[in-house]
Amino acid sequence: MKKILITRRLLRSSEEKASKIFDAKFNTNDELYSQEKLIKLSAGCDGILTALTDKLDAETINKLPSSIKILSNFAVGFGNIDLEAAKKRNIIVTNTPEVLTDATAEIGILLILGACRRAPEGIEAAKGSNWKWSADYLIGKQLTGTRLGILGMGRIGRKIASIAKSLGMIIHYHNRSKLSDDKEDGAIYHKDLKSFLGVSDVLSVCCPATKETVDLINKETLEYLPQGAVVTNVARGDIVNDDALIDALNRRKVYAVGLDVYKGEPNLNPGYLKHKSAFILPHLGSASKHTRTAMADLAIDNMNEFFKSGSCKNKVN
Numbered sequence: 295m296k297k298i299l300i301t302r303r304l305l306r307s308s309e310e311k312a313s314k315i316f317d318a319k320f321n322t323n324d325e326l327y328s329q330e331k332l333i334k335l336s337a338g339c340d341g342i343l344t345a346l347t348d349k350l351d352a353e354t355i356n357k358l359p360s361s362i363k364i365l366s367n368f369a370v371g372f373g374n375i376d377l378e379a380a381k382k383r384n385i386i387v388t389n390t391p392e393v394l395t396d397a398t399a400e401i402g403i404l405l406i407l408g409a410c411r412r413a414p415e416g417i418e419a420a421k422g423s424n425w426k427w428s429a430d431y432l433i434g435k436q437l438t439g440t441r442l443g444i445l446g447m448g449r450i451g452r453k454i455a456s457i458a459k460s461l462g463m464i465i466h467y468h469n470r471s472k473l474s475d476d477k478e479d480g481a482i483y484h485k486d487l488k489s490f491l492g493v494s495d496v497l498s499v500c501c502p503a504t505k506e507t508v509d510l511i512n513k514e515t516l517e518y519l520p521q522g523a524v525v526t527n528v529a530r531g532d533i534v535n536d537d538a539l540i541d542a543l544n545r546r547k548v549y550a551v552g553l554d555v556y557k558g559e560p561n562l563n564p565g566y567l568k569h570k571s572a573f574i575l576p577h578l579g580s581a582s583k584h585t586r587t588a589m590a591d592l593a594i595d596n597m598n599e600f601f602k603s604g605s606c607k608n609k610v611n
């Protein structure tokens with residue numbers, strides 16, 4: 295039996311599955327391991343099932359025991375792992391695509407609705423019983439006929455597009471390349487970021503965090519948005535420059551934000567907390583029982599496939 299370290303607690307059925315296939319070391323207290331502890335615990339292991347909360351930078355990867363051959367990330371995103379450093383050490387990195395598309399797109403839509411329809415203010419008023427219905431009370435932005443700009447038209451972006459279309463939104467997108475007509479499904483492609491942001495009444499950030507996308511939404515690019523745009527992010531906090539976005543909110547350049555992900559999670563920039571128009575969630579994108587089970591099962595299957603065949607279809611490095 296291959297020996298593996300699982301850095302975070304999984305749902306019970308997934309831990310049971312892992313223990314049938316591997317000699318698995320579990321994290322029963324769901325403690326957040328420091329890099330030193332993770333290195334120490336991986337002694338004698340053949341692979342590690344990592345989570346997005348584990349920072350596997352080059353320094354950490356270089357200190358892993360030579361027995362480690364795979365980092366199976368329990369997430370579709372893998373910005374927490376230095377892929378090149380892993381490759382140099384002959385460690386394969388895998389992720390869990392597809393299984394979380396629908397759950398994450400649901401949260402993407404919730405962010406759009408919550409930010410546009412002033413959910414944070416509404417919740418606060420309802421809880422405080424300090425409201426009365428009136429014709430002009432908490433007027434928000436209706437989605438019908440509003441232009442939605444999807445930054446990153448991968449699986450999640452396309453699912454958000456299809457739901458948003460059914461709400462009457464007009465879909466524009468920016469992507470490394472134009473999609474086939476079939477995948478585009480009527481969405482309007484912008485090769486140029488400036489032209490794309492210029493039509494994004496509501497922006498939905500759905501792209502992975504890479505060298506090219508880190509801080510892509512910044513002081514300069516926020517200015518390309520229409521006045522009073524709404525900015526939402528269901529992908530990774532690293533793509534957005536928080537100070538610039540908070541400044542844009544302060545100036546009312548941006549009307550509201552809907553965020554599920556942050557730089558330096560779980561410590562989000564306190565500037566967001568002061569804003570009644572910031573609809574903020576604690577990284578819930580894939581948080582449903584169905585999806586978290588499917589993700590963990592896939593992360594386990596990825597390891598199993600690799601140990602059996604020497605390769606894995608979900609390899610990303």
Ligand code: GLV
Binds near residue numbers: 372529
């Ligand atoms: C969640 O954020 C994921 O990347 O799976």
